[in-house]
Amino acid sequence: xxxxxxxxxxxxxxxxxxxxxxxxxxxxxxxxxxxxxxxxxxxxxxxxxxxxxxxxxxxxxxxxxxxxxxxxxxxxxxxxxxxxxxxxxxxxxxxxxxxxxxxxxxxxxxxxxxxxxxxxxxxxxxxxxxxxxxxxxxxxxxxxxxxxxxxxxxxxxxxxxxxxxxxxxxxxxxxxxxxxxxxxxxxxxxxxxxxxxxxxxxxxxxxxxxxxxxxxxxxxxxxxxxxxxxxxxxxxxxxxxxxxxxxxxxxxxxxxxxxxxxxxxxxxxxxxxxxxxxxxxxxxxxxxxxxxxxxxxxxxxxxxxxxxxxxxxxxxxxxxxxxxxxxxxxxxxxxxxxxxxxxxxxxxxxxxxxxxxxxxxxxxxxxxxxxxxxxxxxxxxxxxxxxxxxxxxxxxxxxxxxxxxxxxxxxxxxxxxxxxxxxxxxxxxxxxxxxxxxxxxxxxxxxxxxxxxxxxxxxxxxxxxxxxxxxxxxxxxxxxxxxxxxxxxxxxxxxxxxxxxxxxxxxxxxxxxxxxxxxxxxxxxxxx
Numbered sequence: 001x002x003x004x005x006x007x008x009x010x011x012x013x014x015x016x017x018x019x020x021x022x023x024x025x026x027x028x029x030x031x032x033x034x035x036x037x038x039x040x041x042x043x044x045x046x047x048x049x050x051x052x053x054x055x056x057x058x059x060x061x062x063x064x065x066x067x068x069x070x071x072x073x074x075x076x077x078x079x080x081x082x083x084x085x086x087x088x089x090x091x092x093x094x095x096x097x098x099x100x101x102x103x104x105x106x107x108x109x110x111x112x113x114x115x116x117x118x119x120x121x122x123x124x125x126x127x128x129x130x131x132x133x134x135x136x137x138x139x140x141x142x143x144x145x146x147x148x149x150x151x152x153x154x155x156x157x158x159x160x161x162x163x164x165x166x167x168x169x170x171x172x173x174x175x176x177x178x179x180x181x182x183x184x185x186x187x188x189x190x191x192x193x194x195x196x197x198x199x200x201x202x203x204x205x206x207x208x209x210x211x212x213x214x215x216x217x218x219x220x221x222x223x224x225x226x227x228x229x230x231x232x233x234x235x236x237x238x239x240x241x242x243x244x245x246x247x248x249x250x251x252x253x254x255x256x257x258x259x260x261x262x263x264x265x266x267x268x269x270x271x272x273x274x275x276x277x278x279x280x281x282x283x284x285x286x287x288x289x290x291x292x293x294x295x296x297x298x299x300x301x302x303x304x305x306x307x308x309x310x311x312x313x314x315x316x317x318x319x320x321x322x323x324x325x326x327x328x329x330x331x332x333x334x335x336x337x338x339x340x341x342x343x344x345x346x347x348x349x350x351x352x353x354x355x356x357x358x359x360x361x362x363x364x365x366x367x368x369x370x371x372x373x374x375x376x377x378x379x380x381x382x383x384x385x386x387x388x389x390x391x392x393x394x395x396x397x398x399x400x401x402x403x404x405x406x407x408x409x410x411x412x413x414x415x416x417x418x419x420x421x422x423x424x425x426x427x428x429x430x431x432x433x434x435x436x437x438x439x440x441x442x443x444x445x446x447x448x449x450x451x452x453x454x455x456x457x458x459x460x461x462x463x464x465x466x467x468x469x470x471x472x473x474x475x476x477x478x479x480x481x482x483x484x485x486x487x488x489x490x491x492x493x494x495x496x497x498x499x500x501x502x503x504x505x506x507x508x509x510x511x512x513x514x515x516x517x518x519x520x521x522x523x524x525x526x527x528x
Contacts, residue, residue, distance in 0.1 A: 046097030054099025059084045070495035076434040105416040111453035118461035125396040133235045141322030156299045167368035168289035174365045192515040201332040215291030231261045269317035331471045337388040353483040379438035385457035392420040428454040486514040
């Protein structure tokens, strides 16, 4: 009897092992081959799939080669930043398959198809899950929510980002900018100073984002966001290493520190939210800007809501994390690249300064109405977002079998939209697509290119970045104040090396030489 039992046990183990191996074979070999065959019949190919690793080895090699050394002072950054796409597009065309392990992605760069994915038939596509390290940072807020809960949260938060509400932040935001520039001005120098702007702009946007998110709870919010900034630094460090599945669960020194920070951030947010909820009856929101935290708390206090529309303390905490992650990084990167471009192209710096002086007159700080009139600065910012978009690519997943541009897409297929490639496409932008030419936006965004969907730095459709108005407002305000006080140029040791680490950033920093303009500004204003 015992021998029969052991024999049955061995048989079960062998059977379980066989099932496990067969599932691995299906996942890592049979399914990828079937997908390759499906697309091959439709004339779509790509680099061949390799068992288990897909094209990861080639992608890593191309990326390492692309970022191994700085590039010339050129805006043709696609070969460096999206090297795998640039390389394989030349071989397989603009639409091809690429394998990230056993996960297939179909590249889509045709603006008509992009519009179909995001606006015509968005119900057939969904946002894919973020990388685990990014997921920890961005929280479970608008960036990752889906369906009815996402729609409800967006409806609550939207008033924070209405332009009329954001204009109320101008005096406070201007104060933060002036405080930063006063520190530059006070540095010991002979009329000029070298500033590594990416770090300073990171601190500045953190300050303004905190005020937008927390309002009257600004000081407490700033302490929390400093913790999250530490966590982002740890995540950035991890991103620069080879990704090993499951490694984030090991109790390494970095992981333990990250876990402790995450726990402290959540506790601090919950404590802050509880305090604001207790004082919500005595707060007067009508006279000042509506902050994200206040709006979420008001929504959470409404009784009688259905289960799907109940806002919990945890929901509010997650939205605050999402806002800081997305808003701070995007705006600081936009400011950094804009200053770099104006330093490279001083004629546009002069034009922008003349406009600021003409619109603002003797005022050191633009009023909320002045900012809307700064058309040249708007053109410059749009051209910066075109050449150096914060997010260089985005991904959507087919929720069902769907047809896209005559191609049959199986359910679960991921679609990779290379935003950077679309923004640099000569067929859409002309022969000067890789040149800095803000004039192309003189008639607005819709007429800048040969297709209205050729410019998508903040996404498209219902999931367009909710904070884009804040990013543009803050960037225009900051640049207008800087242009009144300083002229600037690239530091001699600046290295042009755009790279991706969550967002597009300068790999070796952005050192800029700033020169005081007090006397020249006075003379220039008199001439205007």
